[in-house]
Amino acid sequence: MGQEISISERLRSLLLKDTKVVILTGAGISAESGVPTFRGEEGLWKKFRPEELATFDAFMANPQLVWEWYEYRRKIIEEIKPNPGHLALVDFQSYFEKFDLITQNVDGLHHQAGSKKIIELHGNIKRNKCIRCGEKHEDLNKALPGIPPKCPCGGNIRPDVVWFGEMLPQEAIQYAFEVSSACDLFFSIGTSAVVHPAASLPVIAKRNGAYVVEVNLSPTEISHLVDESLFGKSGEVLPFLVKLLK
Ligand code: BJW
Numbered sequence: 001m002g003q004e005i006s007i008s009e010r011l012r013s014l015l016l017k018d019t020k021v022v023i024l025t026g027a028g029i030s031a032e033s034g035v036p037t038f039r040g041e042e043g044l045w046k047k048f049r050p051e052e053l054a055t056f057d058a059f060m061a062n063p064q065l066v067w068e069w070y071e072y073r074r075k076i077i078e079e080i081k082p083n084p085g086h087l088a089l090v091d092f093q094s095y096f097e098k099f100d101l102i103t104q105n106v107d108g109l110h111h112q113a114g115s116k117k118i119i120e121l122h123g124n125i126k127r128n129k130c131i132r133c134g135e136k137h138e139d140l141n142k143a144l145p146g147i148p149p150k151c152p153c154g155g156n157i158r159p160d161v162v163w164f165g166e167m168l169p170q171e172a173i174q175y176a177f178e179v180s181s182a183c184d185l186f187f188s189i190g191t192s193a194v195v196h197p198a199a200s201l202p203v204i205a206k207r208n209g210a211y212v213v214e215v216n217l218s219p220t221e222i223s224h225l226v227d228e229s230l231f232g233k234s235g236e237v238l239p240f241l242v243k244l245l246k
């Protein structure tokens with residue numbers, strides 16, 4: 001069993017149906033499902049340097065290596081399931097009348113858990129698109145073989161995710177800023193909060209008067225500004241919070 005979880009009276013008092021809630025999740029929420037995180041001791045990028053793999057320039061320089069890295073990660077994701085942290089957020093969604101779930105994750109596990117209307121800031125690893133004509137390739141049956149596969153137009157196909165230096169999907173990030181600035185209660189869950197613009201969302205929420213709570217194994221870049229840190233596994237802390245919803 002994990003550590004004992006305790007929360008403030010203030011947070012308890014905010015767990016009401018008409019509280020406007022925004023959730024931001026990161027790789028940590030999927031860690032208990034078996035998805036490696038990016039940073040930290042077990043992070044994916046202990047083995048691979050991000051600038052070698054998660055940029056468009058890296059893909060252009062070594063498309064095979066980058067494609068294979070994503071194939072390796074897709075295989076992991078295919079074999080795993082949402083964990084109690086993802087499932088708790090489904091309960092949150094059905095309890096709170098105003099609720100938004102924003103994720104930096106590309107693994108689709110919130111969707112698989114049953115959450116609705118998920119704002120995916122960094123794309124989705126299961127989708128692909130052509131770097132030349134932009135056509136989306138949801139499945140690769142129509143693609144021509146190769147590593148990476150080719151679009152019928154001749155362009156290389158890449159994962160439909162957001163790499164460093166690339167713009168986030170405009171509608172998604174705009175909506176994320178809007179709801180974060182207008183919420184009462186903001187949770188930053190399982191993210192190191194170092195990658196922008198996602199990492200600005202808790203800051204914006206705080207600046208606009210929201211009560212900001214982080215759920216993480218250890219302190220993060222935003223620990224100094226949040227109202228409350230709940231240290232523990234999200235797969236334990238979030239189900240604990242669900243039990244407090246009336
Ligand atoms: C647990 C747990 C458990 C573990 N329970 N917790 C402002 C300032 C400085 C820089 C910038 C800025 N604005 C933009 C930038 C540049 C850049 C950036 O942010 N750089 C910083 C790193 C310095 N941002 C961008 O380039 C973004 N684009 C952009 O801004 O466009 C406009 C622009 C264009 C051109 C020029 C300038 C501006 C795009 C960012 C795209 C990020 N993409 C990635 C890869 C996606 C595809 C893929 O998956 O391969 O997204 S990077 C990677 O990091 C991935 C993640 O979504 C993202 C965040 O990581 P996350 O989720 O926080 O994971 P970790 O591993 O860091 O943390 C896990 C946490 O969980 C840890 O804290 C653990 O403790 C915890 N944990 N187990 C609870 N069981």
Ligand code: ZN
Nearest residue numbers: 130133151153
């Ligand atoms: Zn094409």
